[in-house]
Each structure stands twice: as structure tokens, then as C-alpha cells.
Amino acid sequence: RHCPMVSVMAPESMVGVLAEAGSAVVSEQIPVPTIAEDEVLIKVAGSAVNRLDTLQRKGAMPVPPGVTNVLGLECSGVIVAIGDKVAELGWSVGDQAMALVSGGGNAQYVAAPASLLMRIPRTLSLAEAGALPETWLTAFQLLYMVGGFTAGMTVLIHAAGSGVGLAATQLARAGGAGRIIATAGSASKLETAMAMGASHGINRHDNDGKWAAQVREVTDDRGVDLILDCIGASYWEQNAEAAALDSTWVLYGTMGGAAPEGPFLRGLMKKRIRLCATTLRTRPISYKAKLVKRFSEEALPGFEAPLDGKDPFRVIIDKAFPLSEIQAAHDYIERNASTGKISIQVDTDQLGAPASAAGGTCE
Known part of the structure; x- marks a missing residue:
């Protein structure tokens, strides 16, 4: 243009x-x-x-x-x-x-x-x-440059109705995720996440907020390989329960608090969970430039033609x-x-x- x-x-x-x-x-x-x-x-x-x-x-x-x-x-x-x-x-x-x-x-x-x-x-x-730019580059960074996402992984995406959540859902779908489990606070947000490619939707208010049991159920009690979490402290126990052995938990926000209560570190160690905390804004321009280049080459074409034979990406x-x-x-x-x-x-x-x-x- x-x-x-x-x-x-x-x-x-x-x-x-x-x-x-x-x-x-x-x-x-x-x-x-x-x-x-x-x-x-x-x-x-x-x-x-x-x-x-x-x-x-x-x-x-x-x-x-x-x-x-x-x-x-x-x-x-x-x-x-x-x-x-x-x-x-x-x-x-x-x-x-x-x-x-x-x-x-x-x-x-x-x-x-x-x-x-x-x-x-x-x-x-x-x-x-x-x-x-901000949400799609963040989502791409969380999945690929921090989370180590590969085809076949089961991914748990919190706040799936947010800009980052919907971008991550579409990227994971196009990347061949085995399952994409979305959590959100309303049926309408979950409906949108499902339309973008989520396999399962879980309302975070159900069962008094104890949503991890549903994650275990839909994964045949195995748990998830990758968690994208912008909530933080209030979700740590449920995240630890939902995680598979040797999984990766990417923390990019603390909307639910920054100070976990209880045996947080023990919960990580029990399943050998790899916790990665990340931000984008404070990273150097050199890192962002690499992210932009990779996104432009690998993901941006997906807005004009589907990368997975299904639907083009949508903002x-x-x-x-x-x-x-x-x-x-x-x-x-x-x-x-x-x-x-x-x-x-x-x-x-x-x-x-x-x-x-x-x-x-x-x-």
C-alpha cells in the first residue's frame, strides 16, 4: 500500500x-x-x-x-x-x-x-x-518465543476473550495445537473464542472457580502442555492442577494479583513446571525487531490466506x-x-x- x-x-x-x-x-x-x-x-x-x-x-x-x-x-x-x-x-x-x-x-x-x-x-x-500490533505480537511471542509452542501441544489460554487471548487462539489453531482450552468470564466471550478455534470453553465462574477439574477431564487427566496466563496469583493453584508434567506456564500479567498464597513453589516443583514471566514493552528494540520480522514472515500472511486450510486470521x-x-x-x-x-x-x-x-x- x-x-x-x-x-x-x-x-x-x-x-x-x-x-x-x-x-x-x-x-x-x-x-x-x-x-x-x-x-x-x-x-x-x-x-x-x-x-x-x-x-x-x-x-x-x-x-x-x-x-x-x-x-x-x-x-x-x-x-x-x-x-x-x-x-x-x-x-x-x-x-x-x-x-x-x-x-x-x-x-x-x-x-x-x-x-x-x-x-x-x-x-x-x-x-x-x-x-x-501489540496484541498479535504479544500472542506470537508468548507462544513461540517464550512458550516453545509446537504442533500437537495442548494449550490453556486464560482471558480468551481478550485481544491477546483471541490472537493466541487463532495462532495456536493455525500452528496445529492438539487442543486449545479457553477460559473466560462469560458465555459470549467463550463463544467467540470457540469460533476462533478453541476446542473447549470453560467459564471461570463455574464450580466456584475450580475450573482445573474440567481441564483434567477434557485432557483425559493428562493436563496441558502450555499455559498462557495474564491472571497470576488467584489462578496459581488451579494452573498447577491443570498443568501436565514438564509443562510450561507463561505469565504475562497479574490481573488476579501478584502475591500467591500457599505452597506455590512446591506446586511448580511437583510437576516440574517451567515458569516463564515475560513482558514486551520493556524489551529492547533489537528483540522487538526480531519478533516483528518473524511474525511478518510466519503469521502475517495468515490474514490474507488461511495457514491451516480453515480461516484467515481476524482482528x-x-x-x-x-x-x-x-x-x-x-x-x-x-x-x-x-x-x-x-x-x-x-x-x-x-x-x-x-x-x-x-x-x-x-x-
């Missing part, structure tokens, strides 16, 4: 979202970022709100050193300026792209490392592309909010009512253009 256009002189200030006193505040006086020699300036079309954004807003997630305090971890849009070393990477002014960023995506313009850009599949809108968007209503988007995600992603509409002119267009006649 390319639009023949000249480099755009960006304004000095822009609209962007800052966290102030626990609220997501829209400001019109944020300086437009300058770019380094290996970065591009993107005029943002679409972005998204992720759980981490809400934690940063409340002061529970500090901004990494050197990262903008503008919220937003992903975006889509058109490149309006490039650094001196970007052309050699194959990117030009006028190219549409989606990007993983450490911050700044909830704004009209964002500086993004060229190594963290991805081409937008023909089948995706700019709104869908703006809600893809599930629950609801879209304009940038001016960012606080309402945060409130919505914090109610745990959403299934999939919360999209943020930044530039409605770009979002309303044809799929291959952004500011001109495009090829």
Missing part, C-alpha cells in the same frame, strides 16, 4: 492523550515528535487501548526510561517523514504501515522505529490494522471510540465487558478512505 505524495510538513503541535490524576486526558498542545535517523513519522489513522494503557493511566505501570508519556502502544497510518537510514529498509513517504510503539500511539502523529513497522494486509482496514474489534472519548474507552475496557480490541479512531479521513488509500490515489 503506497500513496505517491510529497513529504508533509507536520504541525508543531498535535492532539494526543496523557495520563493526569488517574484520567486519560486529551490535550491539543503536545509537541509533534521529532524522528531519529532510523525512525519514521506516522500520521496516525487508527490506534487502540490496551490493558497496559489503563495501568499506566492509574500510575500502576511506570513509563520506561526514554519513552514518551503519551499513551498508546500501537497504530496504523501513513508515513509522512522518514529518517536518513530508513529508505534502505524499504520504507518511503506515502507508505501505509502499522507499528508497534512503546508509547505515543494515541495521538495524531507518532515516531516509530522503522524496524517495528509492518505492511498492512490487503484484507484489513486501517482501523483493524491499528488494533493489531476482533468490540467497539470503536473517537480519540476525543479516550476516557470512555478506558472505562469500557476496565469493566471487563469487551471481547477483542477497543479501537481508537484518530484520523477519520484516513479511516474512511478505501482500503488502499490514504491521502491520494494509491497503488
Whole structure:
């Protein structure tokens, strides 16, 4: 997707979202970022709100050193300026792209490392592309780069109705998982997870939250090979019961607490469980670039044609909010009512253009 256009002189200030006193505040006086020699300036079309954004807003997630305090971890849009070393990477002014960023995506313009850009599949809108990078790259990292996922494994995915959960479900399905067991807090979320490829759905509220027995039942008492867990402390006993011998437990969030009670370590040792804790935002750009490259080669084609002979990948968007209503988007995600992603509409002119267009006649 390319639009023949000249480099755009960006304004000095822009609209962007800052966290102030626990609220997501829209400001019109944020300086437009300058770019380094290996970065591009993107005029943002679409972005998204992720759980981490809400934690940063409340002061529970500090901004990494050197990262903008503008919220937003992903975006889509058109490149309006490039650094001196970007052309050699194959990117030009006028190219549409989606990007993983450490911050700044909830704004009209964002500086993004060229190594963290991805081409937008023909089948995706700019709104869908703006809600893809953070969750899909996280899910790919959890499965392949941390969890050691291989075909035939039985995978347990918690919060399966979330953006990461639905992405991981589709990736595991396409990768040939033996079973995909999804947990979520409502029938509608489980229904969506099943539609995306989960083999079994378990409501976490059933049986007073003792869901591990159902996992053992559907695995013929063997347990699961890989657990993707963003809940943490409140699930540790059930996770340990659900795990198979020599399994892997990937922890990437602590929505259910960070301090397990009881014989936690003994539970791991009993089954020789490999516990891997991971984040993505704080990793170096070099790691993220390898992740983006591998995802682009191995998974991104799955949005245009199915990798497993079944269905192409889908970005599930629950609801879209304009940038001016960012606080309402945060409130919505914090109610745990959403299934999939919360999209943020930044530039409605770009979002309303044809799929291959952004500011001109495009090829």
C-alpha cells in the first residue's frame, strides 16, 4: 500500500492523550515528535487501548526510561517523514504501515522505529490494522518465543476473550495445537473464542472457580502442555492442577494479583513446571525487531490466506471510540465487558478512505 505524495510538513503541535490524576486526558498542545535517523513519522489513522494503557493511566505501570508519556502502544497510518537510514529498509513517504510503539500511539502523529513497522494486509482496514500490533505480537511471542509452542501441544489460554487471548487462539489453531482450552468470564466471550478455534470453553465462574477439574477431564487427566496466563496469583493453584508434567506456564500479567498464597513453589516443583514471566514493552528494540520480522514472515500472511486450510486470521474489534472519548474507552475496557480490541479512531479521513488509500490515489 503506497500513496505517491510529497513529504508533509507536520504541525508543531498535535492532539494526543496523557495520563493526569488517574484520567486519560486529551490535550491539543503536545509537541509533534521529532524522528531519529532510523525512525519514521506516522500520521496516525487508527490506534487502540490496551490493558497496559489503563495501568499506566492509574500510575500502576511506570513509563520506561526514554519513552514518551503519551499513551498508546500501537497504530496504523501513513508515513509522512522518514529518517536518513530508513529508505534502505524499504520504507518511503506515502507508505501505509502499522507499528508497534512503546508509547505515543494515541495521538495524531507518532515516531516509530522503522524496524517495528509492518505492511498492512490487503484484507484489513486501517482501523483493524491499528488494533493489531501489540496484541498479535504479544500472542506470537508468548507462544513461540517464550512458550516453545509446537504442533500437537495442548494449550490453556486464560482471558480468551481478550485481544491477546483471541490472537493466541487463532495462532495456536493455525500452528496445529492438539487442543486449545479457553477460559473466560462469560458465555459470549467463550463463544467467540470457540469460533476462533478453541476446542473447549470453560467459564471461570463455574464450580466456584475450580475450573482445573474440567481441564483434567477434557485432557483425559493428562493436563496441558502450555499455559498462557495474564491472571497470576488467584489462578496459581488451579494452573498447577491443570498443568501436565514438564509443562510450561507463561505469565504475562497479574490481573488476579501478584502475591500467591500457599505452597506455590512446591506446586511448580511437583510437576516440574517451567515458569516463564515475560513482558514486551520493556524489551529492547533489537528483540522487538526480531519478533516483528518473524511474525511478518510466519503469521502475517495468515490474514490474507488461511495457514491451516480453515480461516484467515481476524482482528476482533468490540467497539470503536473517537480519540476525543479516550476516557470512555478506558472505562469500557476496565469493566471487563469487551471481547477483542477497543479501537481508537484518530484520523477519520484516513479511516474512511478505501482500503488502499490514504491521502491520494494509491497503488
